[in-house]
Amino acid sequence: MDLFDRLKELRERGLAEIAKANDEKNLNDVRVKLIGRKGELTEILHSMSEVAPERRREVGQKVNNLRDLFNNKLDDAKDNIVQTLVEQRLEEEKIDVTLPGRRMHMGSEHPINIILDDLEEYFIGMGYEVVQGPEIETDHYCFEMMNLPKDHPARDMQATFYIDSENLLRSQTSGDQARVLEKHDFTKGPLKMVGPGKVYRRDDDDATHSHQFMQMEGLVVDRHITMGDLKGTLEMIARHIFGQDRETRLRPSYFPFTEPSVEMDVSCFNCDGKGCPICKFTGWIEVLGAGMVHPNVLENAGVDSKNYSGFAFGVGLDRFAILKYGIDDIRDFYTNDIRFLGQFRKEER
Numbered sequence: 288m289d290l291f292d293r294l295k296e297l298r299e300r301g302l303a304e305i306a307k308a309n310d311e312k313n314l315n316d317v318r319v320k321l322i323g324r325k326g327e328l329t330e331i332l333h334s335m336s337e338v339a340p341e342r343r344r345e346v347g348q349k350v351n352n353l354r355d356l357f358n359n360k361l362d363d364a365k366d367n368i369v370q371t372l373v374e375q376r377l378e379e380e381k382i383d384v385t386l387p388g389r390r391m392h393m394g395s396e397h398p399i400n401i402i403l404d405d406l407e408e409y410f411i412g413m414g415y416e417v418v419q420g421p422e423i424e425t426d427h428y429c430f431e432m433m434n435l436p437k438d439h440p441a442r443d444m445q446a447t448f449y450i451d452s453e454n455l456l457r458s459q460t461s462g463d464q465a466r467v468l469e470k471h472d473f474t475k476g477p478l479k480m481v482g483p484g485k486v487y488r489r490d491d492d493d494a495t496h497s498h499q500f501m502q503m504e505g506l507v508v509d510r511h512i513t514m515g516d517l518k519g520t521l522e523m524i525a526r527h528i529f530g531q532d533r534e535t536r537l538r539p540s541y542f543p544f545t546e547p548s549v550e551m552d553v554s555c556f557n558c559d560g561k562g563c564p565i566c567k568f569t570g571w572i573e574v575l576g577a578g579m580v581h582p583n584v585l586e587n588a589g590v591d592s593k594n595y596s597g598f599a600f601g602v603g604l605d606r607f608a609i610l611k612y613g614i615d616d617i618r619d620f621y622t623n624d625i626r627f628l629g630q631f632r633k634e635e636r
């Protein structure tokens with residue numbers, strides 16, 4: 288191949304290589320290879336001695352032209368690559384300012400916690416202390432201290448999960464009463480406490496039963512506490528939760544830790560006592576158990592039952608929530624479906 292052919296070949300191949308280079312590094316390699324100090328064009332220039340003297344000027348001219356051409360094409364290619372990069376970046380960083388913003392998902396309080404917080408606040412306002420007993424409770428506090436000796440028939444009222452003969456998953460929060468009574472120093476004033484918490488029972492789960500639910504225990508002990516104090520307190524709770532127009536009534540009942548024992552009904556908030564499916568056409572809805580603290584419970588905890596008396600009550604918070612929000616399946620409280628849970632909001636008082 289003579290020099291003219293080599294130049295022609297280099298021109299075609301060089302232009303193709305420049306066109307193929309797709310990034311700056313690549314392009315720079317091509318530049319060095321074509322027109323660098325040890326590049327192919329320089330090599331051709333070094334072979335000038337092979338050319339007849341009279342044609343050297345012409346070859347020199349062609350070499351210079353090709354160098355200019357390569358230079359121009361390399362510069363253009365570089366501009367293109369830079370431009371493409373900029374465009375790519377702009378495309379990647381493009382934001383659509385007309386898109387709606389991303390919504391923050393707002394959590395909501397569990398309906399039972401709404402009622403619980405509300406009641407706690409209410410009782411704190413009346414000078415009650417809020418206590419929390421253990422969920423793994425002893426037979427001693429849960430039953431024996433509460434006037435339910437071993438083999439007492441009333442133990443059957445609560446199907447209890449036993450861990451061993453002495454430890455159990457508490458089936459009622461009533462043990463909190465015994466724990467507080469034992470410690471209270473009556474020279475410092477009356478005992479007023481509420482004890483909210485989870486309780487467990489060996490129940491088959493259905494729409495109205497759950498093996499887990501929430502109770503709130505209440506206890507007031509002082510000198511001269513009467514049934515009238517109990518009635519007034521329960522009436523206030525009922526009206527606070529179910530509305531100021533509610534009527535209440537007490538029915539005799541039985542609990543081992545109270546004597547006398549009562550159950551409280553509120554007039555139906557749905558039909559105002561006229562009768563409807565919610566109150567099973569009785570006009571009344573049963574909401575809690577209560578009574579005057581049994582002297583044995585006081586004595587078991589070392590409190591003198593001749594000089595001190597008290598009342599106690601036990602509230603099913605699930606039941607309160609079911610009634611207040613018109614929920615028809617207690618299991619909804621424990622299956623953590625946010626479509627259910629998201630529907631409840633604390634009301635402003």
Ligand code: DAH
Binds near residue numbers: 461577578599600602
């Ligand atoms: N512990 C009872 C239950 O789980 C509820 C109860 C009734 C608690 C009367 C009390 C009370 O403190 O006085 O069924």
